[in-house]
Amino acid sequence: MQQPVKIAVDAMSGDGGFGVAVDAAIHALERNPGLSVVLVGDAAALQAALASAVSAPAVRSRLAVHPASEVVTMEDAPAQALRHKKDSSMRIAVDLVAEHAADACVSAGNTGALMATAKFVLKMLPGVERPAIVTALPAISGATHVLDLGANAECTAEQLLQFAAMGSALVTALQGIEQPRVALLNIGQEAIKGNAVVKHAAELIQASPLNFVGYVEGDSLFLHPVDVVVCDGFVGNVGLKVGEGVAQLIGTFMREEFMRSWSSRLVGLVARHILHRLAARIDPRVYNGATLIGLRGIVVKSHGSADAVAFGHAIEVAMHEVWQAVPQHIERLVAHSLQAAQPVSAAG
């Protein structure tokens, strides 16, 4: 029996509208008997969508609707959304977590607004200045947790240390690894290894109780020599998007080669089961759902353009983090790492 978990889903903010959120919730509920979902948004529209989409009472009984009259758009400035859209689906979903009416929330909306809202409503864990976005990237063996993937375009060395502590704690919470290997993302040009912030961050992390293994380069993310890779949000976001771009490029080339002639199409037909298995392994949708880490609560960001499959994965990411009591672990472990690191941090 799964531990019961209730997830608040911002049903209105994704590019695909509430239809995607409804379908995603239904799929996730079908797969996970312990899960229940509160869909936050336009109550009439959501009830109508549910009435036509859900037939199984076992699923319907675990689905609720919570009304919200506004929607945060991709164009809304974070401060704008925070101050003037207090009845938005995003805000209400986060509020439900703060009020313990839900164990976690998921949104496919405006990242900046979600971050500002989550930070304001849920507050930060002690010692953490700002949330970071973290996700597990697939590697040749295992996976690498990378942060920050875009929440903070500019970071101080102290913030990179906080990211390192949070990433390490997350891996401990999720995978039970006692001393996850933590690395800083750096560049491979010998003479100019890193910028001033990265070099200072290396000193701070080295002096902390974290299991710091030094610098890694961009290709290491997918080779998994380490468990956690830390970088600022600009570098992390570019890296994430570059990875998606290369996967798309190779997928396109593959289709072109298998469509080149009648004989290659025939071979493609023979190989279709293998190609489908391969496509499933590199499908970005199964990696959807990044955590806003550092908050007193679980907030998962889905890709704005996520379809129901991808959005469903994001709901399950939130569910797993509730099961593993991620924020509680992080609070304890981060406090430990940062406390021990403080004297050096202050001197740095």
Next chain:
Amino acid sequence: MQQPVKIAVDAMSGDGGFGVAVDAAIHALERNPGLSVVLVGDAAALQAALASAVSAPAVRSRLAVHPASEVVTMEDAPAQALRHKKDSSMRIAVDLVAEHAADACVSAGNTGALMATAKFVLKMLPGVERPAIVTALPAISGATHVLDLGANAECTAEQLLQFAAMGSALVTALQGIEQPRVALLNIGQEAIKGNAVVKHAAELIQASPLNFVGYVEGDSLFLHPVDVVVCDGFVGNVGLKVGEGVAQLIGTFMREEFMRSWSSRLVGLVARHILHRLAARIDPRVYNGATLIGLRGIVVKSHGSADAVAFGHAIEVAMHEVWQAVPQHIERLVAHSLQAAQPVSAAG
């Protein structure tokens, strides 16, 4: 008939030693009747390698050896290499370009040392503060020239403008495109679009005569909506390595899927021609050879671990740049772009 071109090849600095350089030179000479190569390094060793490797007089007659008694290692600091290894294969290869004894040079050595040496020996073009590393990345259609890929871990907005001007000039010189589309690499998180340097660079490039189309995200590099993408060397190098890592990851997954069972191996056998064509298209070796741009001369950096095929491509990159008189074009076009941009640059 090809225009005759003479390339100086630093034969000693790559991870694979002079054997790789010798084989690469022979392959490049066989493919290009107008090419001649000067191998720089341990004369006795190189002559011996040539004696055993080259039989065709048509190739041998276009191969020379120039002695150099030292080798710059990957551990040498740039200033160290510059001051204390004046008879290194790297230095002599660059010297040959400065003395017009060669039209261009190629090295697989220490990037920092190569940059410092090239900057000192060849000097910068007017208006350009530092060289950048640029290469063409494969895209779904065409290719995108990206710079800086790792020469400058920290950049000012003015330097990013210079990179934009140089990248634009390079694409004009190589591809004859009059007004290449130039973009700045940025992140997709709405609230926090870019850091201060990128935002300021956007203003500067906007005010220049360059065809600036705004920001692109990391996945755009492989979709080729623009001709030139500008970023600092830290971001560019991480992006490049991430791209290599994802390509490796997908290659590994593909092999695993085709090796999973006897039946899938059989399918792999049937599909082997298609898979080989695909592998050739995503082979990083055919993209080897990045240009140190901004110098009064052509210097091409090969990957340190390049094999003979990859190193041969780097030699051909240098050859093409000689044919297109790249530095002359860049000098003229960059002066134009930067002069026009200056008033704003000074006010910024």
